[in-house]
Amino acid sequence: MNDRLIGVLGGGQLGRMLALAGYPLGFRFRFLDPADDAPVRYLAEQVVASYDDHLAVAQFGSGLIVVTYEFENVPVATARALEQHIPVFPPPQALEVAQDRLAEKRFFTQLNIPTAPFAPVDDRASLDAAIERIGLPALLKTRRLGYDGKGQALIGQRADIEDAWRALGGQPLILEGFVSFVRELSVLAVRGQDGAVACYPPVENLHRNGILYRSIAPAPGLATEVQLLAETYARRVLEALDYVGVLAIEMFEVEPDRTGGARLLANEMAPRVHNSGHWTIDGAVTSQFENHLRAIAGLPLGDASARGCAAMVNLIGGLPDVTMLLALPDTHLHLYDKAPRPGRKLGHVTVCAVDAERLAERLAVVERYVLASTK
Template sequence: MQIGVLGGGQLGRMLALAGYPLGLRFKFFDTTAEAPAGQLAELVVGDYADEGALARFAEGLSLLTYEFENVPVAAAARLAQHRPVYPPPGALEVAQDRVAEKTFFQELGIPTPLFYPVQTRNDLLDGLERTGWPALLKTRRLGYDGKGQRLLRSPADLEAAWQELGGQPLILEAFVPFERELSILAVRGRGGQVAFYPLVENHHAGGILRKSRAPAPATPARLQHEAERIATRVMEALDYVGVLAIELFEVEGTLWANEMAPRVHNSGHWTLEGAETSQFENHLRAILGLPLGSTAPRGQAAMLNLIGLKPDFARVLAIPGAHLHWYGKEVRPGRKVGHITLRADTPEALEAHLGRLEALLAETKD
């Protein structure tokens, strides 16, 4: 069976690595010939608007999925006329527009930050009267890893933010005084069966995920149940199949939805060594209609992204419980080029090894 993957980045690469033990073959579609998934499987290079390229890509495929949420909906829908596509293109459509996404959450009764659509400068001023200061101004589409957004702390920030982002559809969001950032990774099979990984605690800098801890420390069972209820509502409403990630804010003991990703997710990389079944294998099981694997954690786990740096591999692997995942990408400032997972039997052991690893990465950066 050959699986087609729209997008050839590191997430696709890890899908292929998870699928080969299951006897699967892969074909990738990307706009660049340097896409890292091309190191592992056939890579078709083309534009998503090129119907001929998409038709060549679809030849011989059993079904399709995607590894990033900015795949044009029209391309996914066109392919869905000829091959099964999971998750459904409707999930892409919701996730690609921040206004549509937050409206969708609210319609399902899921709390979100206050938001206001912005087309003009007057819209922005009207929105700020509702959200107050500080607030976040973001593009409605295509922003990721902190790109396409500006924090408005005071009126002094207004002009520069409008000069940078104005002239395109935007969203203004009230700043949420959250205690921490969490994420829930859920998986739903073709028959409707569901499974949930434990909540993950995430730490960002510059809008980019830097570190994840799983299970999230000091998390009461009611928060896990609340996150699972949120994910279930979303998946059932979309008739979802595959892995879904929802980024959440913990606010005074409750959960607010920030955004969702209809795909495998960076905050789930810890599952490669830290869970009975990785998010990548479970995504494939789900879209193939196979039984879902156990999502139980194997002790304590953490994940550190390698962003714009290449550490000494031998020193990384000398740390107990450390596993290196290198994406085969050219190192550039601000670019995710790999990640390291850590696994330990106790929180204390994990903290000790995490401290060593973070010190090593800080030394590499310096």
Template sequence: MRLGILGGGQLGRMLALAGYPLGLAFRFLDPSPEACAGQVGELVAGDYLDGEALARFAEGLDLVTYEFENVPVEAAQRLAERLPVFPPPKALEIAQDRLAEKAFMQSLGVPTPPFRKVDTLEELREGLEALGLPALLKARRGGYDGKGQALVRSREEAERAFAQLGGKGLILEGFVPFDRELSMLAVRGLRGEVAFYPLVENRHRGGILRLSLAPAPGLSPRLQEKAVGYARRALEALGYVGVLALELFQVGEELLFNEMAPRVHNSGHWTIEGAETSQFENHLRALLGLPLGSTAPRGYSAMANLIGVEPDFAQVLALPGAHLHWYGKGVRPGRKVGHITLRRDTWEDLAQDLPHLLALAQALEPV
């Protein structure tokens, strides 16, 4: 079978690497002729909404998926008229709008931070009055890794951020003093079967994910059960097929929904070595109607992103239990160019080696 992937970044690259042992072939569509997934599969360089590029991309494919949520919904909808597209374009449409995704999850009974739509200065001022300060002002569409948003601590800061973010199409969110950030990766197959990975603890700096710990340290069965329930509701409501990631805030023993990603996710990279079946393989299994693989963890894992740095490969590989993934991208500040996963049999052993892992990833400041 030949699968098409909208997007040619590292997630598409890792999907292809997981699919080759299953006998699959891959084609990518990406605006950049230098997209790193082109190193491991056929690449069609063209705009997502270019009719000719879409036609060349779709020719001979059995189905299509996507590797990031900012693919134009129209491109997925056009392709869905010709062949199966998973996850369903409806999931893509909801995930591209921070207001729509929070409203969607609230409709399922999933709690979220308080929020308000902001299209005018008057709505901003009303929102600040209702939600208080500090607050987060975000663009509803686009933006990732901390882009397109601002933490505001005063009315003056809020109004400056309002202007900088374009003055419309925004969402104001109440600030949540959360204990930690978690993510739930779930997968649903063609026949409705579901599987869930253990909750992952994520640590960010500068809006970019730096470190994931899996399973999340101190994870209670109650928290895991709650996250599974949230994910199950979303999967079923959307008629979802593939991997879905939910980003969550833990506040005591409660979980608040933050954002969703209708695709394989950075916080699931640990599953390549740290779970019985990786998120990438399970995504493909789901799309193809194959039995889902076990999501059970193999011990304890830490995944450190390589952000704008190239480590000493020999030093990384000299660390027992460490696995290096280099994406074949040019190194530049703020860019994810690879990751290192470290696996141990016990949490205590993993915690002991975390400083070494962070040093190798050149994440020398506390994460």
């Protein structure tokens, strides 16, 4: 009876939460992940192998109803090979776009979604040309495999150019104009096989040392116009890619233009469930994990409304006193079964409340405990 078996490329915490959301819907799971200590290892079948091990990928694919991924650096070739035999959602083209910052920014631009100014950098000469065009400060970034603030260097002034080039030169790069933004928002949206779309309310994200530290949902004080703009952009991306599943887009909210119009600059997209959507497990009618599975399995989407106000705080590097945390009102713990290591996401805490004021009070207490343990 494998008629409910879903294959997931990647067996990290996102895969773990997909499985936890999917068992109640009657699904079973098989993961492919090279790590033998992957967070999914105790709660589902796992093929321990590299993503480009053809034999292992074939074994992984056997008998699946659909394949998805929880990690956007899965080789596109692997997704394409699986697609010959099994539906793969989100479409591998989304992986292709999201894996290359330059392709991603060009894609946004094609869809009339504004971004920070950017230019490709392939050698020292094109870096100079890019700086000439974009100005400083700017961020030099690798086009591929950057995450959690890795693979980027800030060029604040001309004197920083050499250091940035030494750190990152010799691989395909992109220079991005440094944008002065009010805050970072992200919008999560899900599209079903029938083209139906549901959007979660945009959330406000705060990073620390390049790693997402906290999300507040819905983003406090968000103008309706900004929310609608974020949703419009998300729908545009979903439709352009004939997308199926959950998509996250990180955006910068910048000061309104001279006419007072709302402005959002798309920064990057993740063609998968996303850390800034973890609050939906406790704080939305349908979690991002359940909605991703509903979408890829051809089921109707669930309501993406928030139940009230929620905030998510990542547990990074170390774990707080769990007993203290669990004694707090409407506070929910989510651990990933990962060994502690500095900068590593080990879990998250969600705190919920009926309104933004009460949420802020509760969040302050949660953060006090969490920050004491962050490494």
